[in-house]
Amino acid sequence: MVRQVAKHKLTASSLLEVLIAMVVIVVVFGIGMMIYSNVARSSVTTTKLRARSILDTELSDTEENSAAADSNYSVDSLGITRVYTPFLQAKNLQVVTLTAFGTRGDTLAQVQKVILRNEPKN
Numbered sequence: 568m569v570r571q572v573a574k575h576k577l578t579a580s581s582l583l584e585v586l587i588a589m590v591v592i593v594v595v596f597g598i599g600m601m602i603y604s605n606v607a608r609s610s611v612t613t614t615k616l617r618a619r620s621i622l623d624t625e626l627s628d629t630e631e632n633s634a635a636a637d638s639n640y641s642v643d644s645l646g647i648t649r650v651y652t653p654f655l656q657a658k659n660l661q662v663v664t665l666t667a668f669g670t671r672g673d674t675l676a677q678v679q680k681v682i683l684r685n686e687p688k689n
Contacts, residue, residue, distance in 0.1 A: 581681055618645055618667035618675035625649070629663050644670060654681050 621642055629649065638649045646668040655659040661684050666677045 613676075615675050617643075619678070621645060622647070622665045622667050622676050622678045625665055626663070626680055629665070630680075630682055632669065645675065646672075650683070659683050 584647045625642070625647060636649055638646055640649075648664075648666045648667075648668070651661045652664070655664050660681055662679055663682050664677065664679045667675045667677050
């Protein structure tokens, strides 16, 4: 058997073309990583969801015990601050603000609600 030699010439890539292709791939990869990090940073994390759930529970407890005062306490390694502020000119209506802080002091979640506070009995 006689082998036939290919009559077509194969063209090879030059070093410059390979380098340009690599630069394009690195740029596309870099843009993809920036998009991924922005999406990951802006998404709701499980820690924020857990903090929101704890604040909802604490808010319902606050509504039941409306005679409580401003306080700072901790629940499940989250720092929680409870602050009461007057609501407009109403005597018995107040806004309760609950804020959950992480271990680094960053705000994870915050809830506010207008509640009817019982006047303390003398």
